[in-house]
Amino acid sequence: MHTLEQLRRGELDGAHVLRLRGGLQELPDDVLRLADTLEVLDLSDNRLATLPDWLPRLSRLRIVFCSNNPFTTLPAVLGQCESLTTIGFKSCRIDHVPAQALPPQLRWLILTDNRIAELPEALGDCRNLQKLALAGNQLATLPERMAGLNALELLRISANRLTALPDWIGQLPRLAWLAYAGNPFCAEQEQLVLQRQGLPAIDWSELELGTLLGHGASGMIHQAHWHAASGDGCEVALKLFKGAVTSDGLPDSEMATWIQAGNHLQLISLLGRLDGHPQQAQGLVMPLIGPDFHALAGPPSLESCTRDVYPAGVQLPLSQVHRMALDLASVAAHLHENGVLHGDFYAHNTLHDGQGGVLVGDFGAASLLPDDAERSKGLQRVEVRAWGYLLEELLQHSLPPAAGEQALAEALNALLADCLQPDPGLRPLMGEVHARLCCIR
Template sequence: MTLSPAPDDTLAQLKAGKLQGAKHLKLSNQLTQFPPQIFELADSLEILDLSGNALTDLPSDLHRLKKLRILFCSNNQFTHLPEVLGQCESLSMIGFKANQIKHIPEQAIPTRTLRWFIVTDNALAAVPNALGECSKLQKLMLAGNQLSSLPASMANCHALELLRISANQFESLPDFLFDLPKLTWLAYAGNPFCNAIEQALISQLHIHPIDWQSLTLQHVLGEGASGVTYQALMQQENAQQLVAVKLFKSGLTSDGLPRCEMHANILVDEHPNLVGVKGVIHNHPQGVAGLVMPLLDADLKVLASPPSYQSCSRDVYAEDCRLTPQQAQLILQGVTQAAEHLHAHGLMHGDLYAHNILWGAEKVVLSDLGGASFLPLDKPQLTQKILKLEARALAILAEELAAVVSSSGDKTVQG
């Protein structure tokens, strides 16, 4: 049973004892204290979302919620991760994005059960050694902190598949990352060691400015972690054309810095299997950063949905998704060519997933460069290690495509 009334009603219903049996509870009411009535749901509650409040701590007996699997406390006022989390016997996903967290106690990590850990946009200078004991950890999101290293114990994170360390203070990539057997999706742009690489690549390019006044926004095409994309009409001299306009939400995204995403788009220029870019927005009245891109064919459809809470690191394909071998081959070849173009221009995509792939009868587009990272081309051995991760992502995509090829056809998909 999932209950999701209007936010103001939810707290009132909770206090009135009307949410018995609820598995999923979301409260966003500028709370400064944890409502004790939540404990009345201990026999059923699995997902608790307390994001968007003013909390600074959690009760020391939170572990009474024995079925709690997923906890979100983003956009609150925590300065530390509560130690009690380490005592929660079923907790597999923890999200404390956009707080003011400076310290994570070793005891706060539920090492036996943790699969997905999000502490993006905080003030961490270190993360605990206990992460290395998390044998089930698959996704670790640390972008937008003050980290300059990761604990050596993390060499034991053999299940880790996705790592975001963008917009931190790393002077180099930790060597052990490339020995992790399942690491596939890595984002590291916006760190000191690659800022110089980024600037060197971008300094050689012309960045075309597009005045905000020449754009008329029409309707929303899509929204992601980093921003909102609109269809818009662009006036240039005596001509008008339809374009896509992406406006970034803030100075930091779940993947890293908008600056890095904008530079990545400019760097790769045009390719038939990439979205492309027309220019960068200038003179926005609120100073919002944005990109102007070609408008893609409305018939293109997204290949799959992003990972669910259950799938964690794997995209979710519709149950009725069926491809012919030829369609699967078209998709894989298009994405491979897009990735090769990125690599040749000094970039790794870093988020090569089916949910970032648009496709139609004759066209395939790899989108979203939010997780793209600049390759250390002056260090060819390191570059090759990084690109092996992208090869792993392509191999996973090939496996997924093969799994949705119509049973009547040949399931062989050549990478």
Template sequence: MHTLAQLRAGELSGITRLDLSCGLTEFPREIFELADTLEILNLSGNELSSLPDDLHRLTRLRVLFCSDNHFTELPACLGQCAALTMIGFKANRIVEVPGAALPPLLRWLILTDNRIDTLPTELGERPYLQKLMLSGNCLQALPESLRDCHRLELLRISVNQFSELPQWLLSLPSLTWLAYAGNPLETEADAAALEATPLIDWSALRLEQKLGEGASGVISRANWQHADGSLKPVAVKLYKGEMTSDGSPLHEMNACITAGLHPNLIRVEGRITAHPDGQQGLVMQLIDPSFRNLAGLPSLASCSRDVYADDLRFTADVALRIAKGIASAAEHLHAQGITHGDLYGHNILLNERGDCLLGDFGGASFHATTDTAQTRALQRIEVRAFGVLLGELLARIDSGLSAERRLHWEALERCCCQADVRARPGFSEVLRELENL
């Protein structure tokens, strides 16, 4: 994090990224002195409510973060920033989104956790739009112009006021990761599954070291003391209360429970009760430390694609084992009326043998378990996510793949990613094709 004193003293000359979080109420004009080099500007965590009309003087500015401020309107000056591709205004007080505020090269827009009830037609006139994050607003509809956004891959509209999903949305050729939980349109979680989940008293848990922390909560290693005094090592996830880019953490918890048992899903042992602060949480199986994440989160540059380690390589058999495990888990989820919504390498844990677990249900949504046109479309959108994963695995196979098997693998990838959503296979068919590999 930089300081205002450094900026005013001229110590930051030549930098490409500036991070300022120091209670700012006005935009520091000294930032314009960095115009020749500044590409990423992060002003999150301040008290700003406006930006200067001449912001376009930052001619190299590609990325702007202004989350956790006091904006009530997305500033119209953003639309004049010719190089700006990514905008993040999460957790403000935004009600208005003027069409003029959307720059021509817009690729990634984050407006999570605001008060927006309508979006401008101009949003669908941004041909490079790839990621759109709108969870936690008051939206009842999307602008129909979005049907022309053929590059849109990730859409988050959880916790709004949608009573239906438009048919054109389910036909977008590139839509891959969709989250819509917490809207009136959503099918309810399986109440029987929620009620049948064992309750585990907080007093029976002894937390040890923290294992990880994400947008929705904190995971810690713990010991669970049974009635007979025996201890069982477990993982405890305590959910945060605030809105995430995917949606509500409590919807995530319900999806984890409803998912049920599957060898490629992390097992839920029970739901925490009697936490002293009323915090919600789950007790889950403790994953063997030999498991690691398949990939890292997407970067600012990769946008909607995971970042893989340069030296990551698999044999064909290990890659195939991963593919089968994730396809089987997805087939199981769809049978329970759940789309994962975030089927990505960074949400997959695996070991050297290719044993794998699909985790993080933050983007999960519920749909009808009956076979309808909408259900099939929602499931086939997720099949495209699996097709992307197939391509990423294939690119990292370094042995054991014959020319014939490679052609078969590539054909399955193309089939899963084809533009015609309803022509894509379901996961049952995908699994049969993987067996042929």
């Protein structure tokens, strides 16, 4: 974190990144000291309601974060920042998004947890837009011109007021990660699952909180000791949701989809839901995964936008890539057969043991598939592309084919090409993907 005093004393001259906190009500023009170098400006957790007219003078500015500020309008001045690619205004009070606020190079737009009821048609003209986060707003419709967002890869529209999912969503050529749960058109379906297959309640008093294991968009995961009333205690993992609305949607939607997913050898199961938390926090209790399992990759960075970041030097035998791809296809096919779209089928949500064994969890962005078979298949083919991206990354981090593996490499690359078809209708369904992998030797 930086201070205005550091800025004014010249200690930050030449900086590429500036992070200011401290209850700012306006952005002082001292920031112009960095006009020729500043690329990332983080003003989150202040008291800002406007941004200054001189902002475009920061000629190299690429990224602006202003989350947790009392903005009611997305500042129009952002649209004049010609180098700006990433905008984050999460958990503000925004109810108006003017077309003028959208910069020409926009790549990543985060407007989660605001009060937006309408978006400008001009959003559909943002041809570089790859990642769009709109969960937790008041949208009843989406602009029709969004059908032309041919670069869009990730879309979060959960927890809005949509009465239907537009048909064009399943036709976007690059869309791979989609979340739409918690809208009126699927709320009844989610409630039926929760009522029909409710999770056992596990009281907070039965849990002894331990080490923080990790965190994601929707919550924090802790190790905990469960003093089960019905028997001996055991070690478990407890996911505590961050709030009523997360980056991906609603806790109830996550519970419904996780329940609907059922059991699979490579799926992390659920033991119960948290009850009786002192602050009424919601949570889920899961088995504790052994220390041999680690995240396959880290989440996307500001630079990679939609693609995961792998540890340096990762190299996997091609036979191991085949096994992992087979098991991940089996998981995805199982989810689709059970009416669930995972929505976040990523390496960073995949645990692996270093020997080819994998586990998939985190249903924060998951949605229930529609009953209509053709609409369901269209959405499944969106996730086939996500699986294809994961296979592509595994192949990029694989060792050269060993003796006798050339045919395996060719078959995997042929399958990859089919899964990344820009025409969604030409992609195979996950059941076919799994069957083809089973035949590859």
